[in-house]
Amino acid sequence: MAQAKTLTAEELQQVFDYTAQHSHAMRNRMMLLFSFWAGMRVGEIASLRVGDVVDAGGKVKAEIKLSAEQTKGRHARTVFLPQKLRDELQGYCDIRAVQDRKQSFFLTAGGKPFSANVMAQHFFWLYKKAGLEGASSHSGRRTFITTLASKGIGVRVLASLAGHRSIAVTQRYIDVNDEMKRNAVELV
Template identity: 40%
Template sequence: MKQAKILTQKQLNLFFKQLEIYPNAKRNRLIIAFTFFGGLRIGEVAKLHWKDVVDINYCVKDEMILLAENTKSKESQKVFINKKLRNEIIEYKRYYSNKYSKIDLGTPLLITQKRTQFSANSLCQLINSIYKRCGLSNVTSHSGRRSFITALANKSINAKVIMNLARHRNLSTTQRYIEVNDQQLKNAVELI
């Protein structure tokens, strides 16, 4: 089985522009943002509620806690919300408020056209179909998470820090996510 392809920030920006022509662009953009900017698994994204990302004053939180029943490890996990993800949440909150007028903190953050919560499988299928529609081959719902981890590694972030941000138990798991290409290798040897 082929590994999911990673996207550079430039490719992601082009993809975000392409998304604008399709229905539910703001919602779909936020789904992608959670994987690329937060390193979330698609199943974790599907289970998010408003209360996970905004406080009682509807301000975006600095970090969110994923409940044990919503994570792969079945343990509660902390995810930091960086500036890029924060901006995406703010934009989506503005869009959602205009469309539905009221945000109920207990409701799912991302909803289907029938206003129900996505399952992990249905969200995975949606995102994979969007990537295909935009002409991105080998890009899957897991590409964002792989891109998140690779981008951190390319910025020379300590491997243990990356492991913790990826919420992996073993460093070897994190290392399998990091993609290496010829340009990176050329840049590395120039450092000598």
């Protein structure tokens, strides 16, 4: 099976431009941002509850503590949210104004919680309708890891951020491109 496509900044903007013009634009953008800016798996995003993301006062947390049940490998982990993601999430949370902290953070158009499978399919169709071939629900994670690697973040930190127990797994996520090679040779 081919690896998920790593998106360029332009391709990611293409997806955001598409989602902005269609139903549930803000929700879809937030789901994608969890993948691209926090490196979360689609199953982890689907498992989020309001209380995982916001504190009792309604403020978006800087760190999300995922329980073992919420992760692929059944190992609890902490997801660190960059400030730009927290800022966007805060706007989304303020508009939704959900009081029930146990409610799923993302709901389908029918008002039901997303399953991991339904969310993966949803991502696939968002990419396809935005005109991106080869992108899947894993594209965000690959792009997240590759982007950080291109900025010099070490593979051990990347593995920890991705929730990988082996750096060999993380290394397979890193997509080397010409820009990374150009920047590398300039360090000589």
